[in-house]
Amino acid sequence: MARENIYQEEEFPSPLLQLWYNFKEKPFIMLAFSCSLALVFLAIFAPIITPFSSSQSHLDHILLPPAWNNDGNVSFLLGTDQLGRDMLSMLMHGASFTFGLSFIIVITSAIIGVVIGSLSALTSGFKSSFLNHFLDVILSIPSLLLAIVIVAILGTGLSNTVLAIIIVLIPQFIHTTRNEVKKEFSKDYVLASKLDGASPLRLLRYSIFPNILEKIITQATLAQSAAILDIAALGFLGLGAPTYIPEWGTMVANGIDLFYIAPWTVYFPGFAILFAVIATNLVGEGLRHALKLRKEH
Amino acid sequence: MLIFTLRRLNLFIFTFIVLTALSFSLSYLFPGDTLINLTGQVNASPKQRLFLIEEYQYNSNVFKQYWAYLGHLADGDLGISISSHTPISYEIMNLLPATIELSVVALFIAMIIGIPIGFIAAINHEKLTDKAILSISMLGYSIPIFWLGLLAILVFSIQLGWLPSAGRISLVYEIEHITGIQFIDILISDNPYKWQAFQDATLHIIMPACVVAIAPMTIFIRLARTSMIEVLDSSYITAAKTKGLTFWQIIYRHAIRNSLVNVIRHVGLQFANLVTLAMVTEVIFSWPGIGRWLIESIFQRDYTAIQGGLLALSSFIFIVHMLTDFIYAALNPLARDRKHGA
Numbered sequence: 001m002a003r004e005n006i007y008q009e010e011e012f013p014s015p016l017l018q019l020w021y022n023f024k025e026k027p028f029i030m031l032a033f034s035c036s037l038a039l040v041f042l043a044i045f046a047p048i049i050t051p052f053s054s055s056q057s058h059l060d061h062i063l064l065p066p067a068w069n070n071d072g073n074v075s076f077l078l079g080t081d082q083l084g085r086d087m088l089s090m091l092m093h094g095a096s097f098t099f100g101l102s103f104i105i106v107i108t109s110a111i112i113g114v115v116i117g118s119l120s121a122l123t124s125g126f127k128s129s130f131l132n133h134f135l136d137v138i139l140s141i142p143s144l145l146l147a148i149v150i151v152a153i154l155g156t157g158l159s160n161t162v163l164a165i166i167i168v169l170i171p172q173f174i175h176t177t178r179n180e181v182k183k184e185f186s187k188d189y190v191l192a193s194k195l196d197g198a199s200p201l202r203l204l205r206y207s208i209f210p211n212i213l214e215k216i217i218t219q220a221t222l223a224q225s226a227a228i229l230d231i232a233a234l235g236f237l238g239l240g241a242p243t244y245i246p247e248w249g250t251m252v253a254n255g256i257d258l259f260y261i262a263p264w265t266v267y268f269p270g271f272a273i274l275f276a277v278i279a280t281n282l283v284g285e286g287l288r289h290a291l292k293l294r295k296e297h
Numbered sequence: 298m299l300i301f302t303l304r305r306l307n308l309f310i311f312t313f314i315v316l317t318a319l320s321f322s323l324s325y326l327f328p329g330d331t332l333i334n335l336t337g338q339v340n341a342s343p344k345q346r347l348f349l350i351e352e353y354q355y356n357s358n359v360f361k362q363y364w365a366y367l368g369h370l371a372d373g374d375l376g377i378s379i380s381s382h383t384p385i386s387y388e389i390m391n392l393l394p395a396t397i398e399l400s401v402v403a404l405f406i407a408m409i410i411g412i413p414i415g416f417i418a419a420i421n422h423e424k425l426t427d428k429a430i431l432s433i434s435m436l437g438y439s440i441p442i443f444w445l446g447l448l449a450i451l452v453f454s455i456q457l458g459w460l461p462s463a464g465r466i467s468l469v470y471e472i473e474h475i476t477g478i479q480f481i482d483i484l485i486s487d488n489p490y491k492w493q494a495f496q497d498a499t500l501h502i503i504m505p506a507c508v509v510a511i512a513p514m515t516i517f518i519r520l521a522r523t524s525m526i527e528v529l530d531s532s533y534i535t536a537a538k539t540k541g542l543t544f545w546q547i548i549y550r551h552a553i554r555n556s557l558v559n560v561i562r563h564v565g566l567q568f569a570n571l572v573t574l575a576m577v578t579e580v581i582f583s584w585p586g587i588g589r590w591l592i593e594s595i596f597q598r599d600y601t602a603i604q605g606g607l608l609a610l611s612s613f614i615f616i617v618h619m620l621t622d623f624i625y626a627a628l629n630p631l632a633r634d635r636k637h638g639a
Contacts, residue, residue, distance in 0.1 A: 133308060137315045140618055141611045142573035145591070152595050152603050153326045229441055233577055236443045237592055252444055259451060270444035277439040285435070 015294070019214060022290035029286030035279040043100030046092045051075070054093035054246045058084040063262045079264045081254065087264065090246035091272050097247040098235075099276050101162055102227040106220050109166045113173020114216060118208075120174065121181035122200050132178075138171045147230060151239050158247065161240040165230050169223050176219045180212040214291050221284030225277045232273050248273045301626055305619060312615055320608040321366045327600040331355075335366070337377040337385070337601035375605035380597040385605035389587065393609055394477025395465060396586035400575045402502055403509035404568070411514040412560060415521025416553065422526055430518065437515030442574050446508045446581040453504060460504045463583035467501075470494040505582040509574045513567050517560065524559035528552050558629045565621035569614050 013021060024030055042049075052058075064080040065072050066087075072079065078087035120131050138146070150164035181204070184190060190207050198207070234240035235249030243254055248269040255265030324334040332346070332355055333339055341349060350356060354365040369375075375385035418430040454462035465479055466472065472482050472494060483494050528534065529552055537547050576588025583589070587606055594602035 133311050134315060136308075137312045137615075140312075140569055140615050141607075142569045142576070142614065144573040144576060145607065145610060148591060148595060149323065149603060149607055152600065153323070153328075155328075156595070225439065232441050233443060236441075237577070237580060239592070239595060249441070249443070252441075252447070256447065259447065260455065263451070266444070266447060270441060270448075273441045273444065274439055277441070278435065281435055281439050 015210070016213070018294050019287075019290050022293045023286050026286060026289070029282055029289075032279045032282030033286070035275070036283055039095055039099045039276055039279065040103070042092055042095040043103070044096070046096050050086075050089040050092045052086040052089045054085065054090045055244060056085065056089075058086070060084070063258070065262070066264055078268055079262075081251075081265050082258055082262070085246075087268055090251060091248070091268060094246045094248045094251060094269065094272060095276075097158070097241060097245060098228055098231055098249065098273065101158075101231060102224050105162055105165050105169065105227045105231075106224045109169040109223065110173050110216060110220050112166075113170045114177045116170070117174040117177025118181050118204050121178045121185070122204075135171050135175055139175065143168045143226065144230065144233060147234060148239065151234065156239045158241040158245060161231060161234045164234075165227055168230070169227065172223060173216070173219060176215060177212070180215050181208055184208045184211055214287070218284060218287050218291065221280055221287060225280040225284070228273065228277050228280065298626070302623075305622065309615075309619060313612075316608060316611055316615070317367060317370060318363065320604050321363050323604045323607070324600070327603075329598075329600065333379070334600040334604070335376060337379045337382075337599075339379055370608075375608070376601040378594075378602050379599045380594070380602070381599075385602055388590065388602070389605060389609045391474065391477065392585060392587040392590050393613065395479070395584060396572070396575055396579070396588060396610075397613070398478050398480070399502065399505060399509065399579070399584060399586060400568070400571050402506040403575065404513065404564070404571060406506055406510040407514040407517055407567075407571075408564075410510075411517030412521045412557070415518040415560075416525050416548075416556070418518065419522045419525030419529065419556075420548065422529075427522075430522075434515035434518045438512045440511065442508065442512065442577050443581055445511060446505070446578055449504055449508055450581070461501050462504070465501055465585060466494065466498045470497060505578050505584055508582075509571065509578050512574055513571050516563075516567060516570075520560050520563050521556065524556040525552060527559075528556045558625070561621065561628065562625045565618040568617045568621075572610065572614055 023033075058076075058080060061073060061076060061080050062084045063082055064076050064084075066079045067074045067077045069079075076086050076088070078091065080086055081090070120128065123131075146168050147161070147164040150167055151160055154160040154163060185203075185208070190203060193203060193207050231240060231247065232249030232252075235247045236253045238250075238253060241247035241250045243250060251269035252266055252273075255262070255269070259266050321335075324331050327334045332349060332353065333341075335353060336349055338345065338349060352365065353369070354361040373386050375389070377384050378388060381388075414430060418427045421427045450462045453460045461467070470483075470488070470490065470493070472479065472488065473486055475482050475485065479498050480495070483491050483498060486494075488494060534547060534551060537551055542550070572588075575586065576591070578584065579586040579589040580592055587610055591603060591606040591610075594600075594606065
């Protein structure tokens with residue numbers, strides 16, 4: 001009998017590993033994945049690697065255009081703003097605010113949402129129906145409006161924005177987790193371990209979570225791009241980060257007055273937001289595609 | 298259909314209770330005096346204050362207070378604005394139509410352009426056209442809307458000078474406020490220059506509406522694409538093929554209708570998203586809508602306004618949500634029998 005495999009060893013990848021194999025097949029998605037890894041790197045190490053501090057103003061280089069312009073200066077690669085702060089350094093610092101905080105937001109709200117969602121999936125009857133309707137109502141309020149109301153309660157500022165967006169994102173996670181857990185609960189393999197005498201919490205931990213983890217991760221990538229856009233939008237509206245923090249949305253708002261004479265102060269932060277959101281969305285897209293492929297196997 | 302209606306009505310009552318309870322509890326959550334937050338009467342004399350305490354049952358328990366609040370809501374009394382001292386309900390009546398106008402126009406733009414593009418992508422599934430459309434739509438929902446709005450102003454108002462950058466209509470035209478929807482007001486007014494005014498209003502709405510429409514449009518592209526692919530995969534399309542219908546006959550007679558039904562179902566869900574985008578856009582384009590007013594109210598610490606605005610805007614969104622649910626159920630008999638929200 002001909003052996004098609006040279007190696008005797010056969011590999012049975014775990015579900016998560018299989019997901020990774022499917023995920024890394026598309027070069028484009030891998031590019032986006034490495035971009036978001038680079039952003040994570042920037043978010044952590046920005047204070048060490050930036051050429052200047054984000055608050056240091058160079059008073060003799062105010063509103064310097066980017067380096068490729070005739071009036072540009074190569075030590076300020078992307079130009080400076082109206083206070084003579086280096087755009088490149090500000091953008092790099094901004095990664096830790098806009099992109100880095102979105103990670104913290106998503107992880108926190110995912111943990112809270114998953115815990116509440118899975119516990120609520122175990123309940124039934126009136127309590128369950130009440131929660132479902134309540135979530136429907138909350139989800140029908142626009143996320144930004146809810147965030148604005150929460151900011152109005154807590155006061156403006158970056159930490160309050162973060163808290164507001166965490167609260168806004170929780171219902172989505174509850175909803176997804178709840179639906180997925182309910183779906184898994186009706187499957188036969190769960191019934192099998194139930195017959196073995198497993199308690200509901202044990203069922204959740206050993207039978208259900210490994211199978212719904214990817215769904216939650218996919219939801220998390222969606223939530224992350226929403227979080228980035230929301231942080232930036234609140235920053236832009238002046239409800240989020242104060243003007244001295246180089247958050248990308250705030251930077252766009254700072255540049256508006258000078259839009260016509262110094263368009264780069266608006267272009268670059270906008271591009272940075274766009275770049276971060278596209279990278280996140282592509283990673284999410286890749287994950288969903290890989291999930292679909294694995295299901296078809 | 299009757300059971301469906303009853304079930305929806307049930308949900309409607311529940312939602313109304315949750316929304317009003319949320320809005321009522323905000324007066325406790327906001328910083329400052331609860332009664333002032335609720336009524337907006339900052340400079341009330343002690344006598345007036347006693348009257349208000351009586352009116353809002355301020356000294357009784359929370360449930361009685363909530364009941365009194367509901368009574369005031371039923372009279373259309375949302376208190377007065379802390380900053381401008383005008384009644385909130387009057388301000389909302391003035392501002393909400395502008396937001397409705399902007400979002401409805403944007404919704405139409407998004408649907409009219411997005412759905413056919415989605416169908417084209419689905420018909421060319423897995424081909425270059427499909428992939429190109431998908432990549433462009435990815436760009437569309439990743440772009441931060443305030444940035445897009447600024448770029449649009451820079452290009453179309455400042456550099457090209459084609460479209461005005463702010464407001465609903467040029468101040469030259471005096472249009473009486475009747476319905477609040479500008480286009481209807483212009484048409485029913487007896488202004489001799491009403492066609493010029495109409496043109497001017499159209500020019501003003503094009504840019505903000507297009508900016509708002511971009512992100513929902515890309516979502517409609519995806520929705521239309523997925524639902525069309527699903528429909529083309531179904532057995533009744535195979536049956537139509539075996540009957541000998543040509544490809545375009547199948548598309549026109551069977552596929553488009555059935556996939557449109559699925560898209561309509563999601564319009565309600567998209568509407569909340571669309572209103573969020575409209576709120577930000579209103580700030581950039583100085584559109585006199587409720588979103589801009591709400592954001593200004595935060596800076597002025599006008600808590601009564603925020604409370605009323607939240608209630609008005611979310612009930613409006615919920616009503617649209619319900620309407621699309623009904624339209625969907627009327628169009629699709631399958632949806633009526635399914636359990637909703639259970």
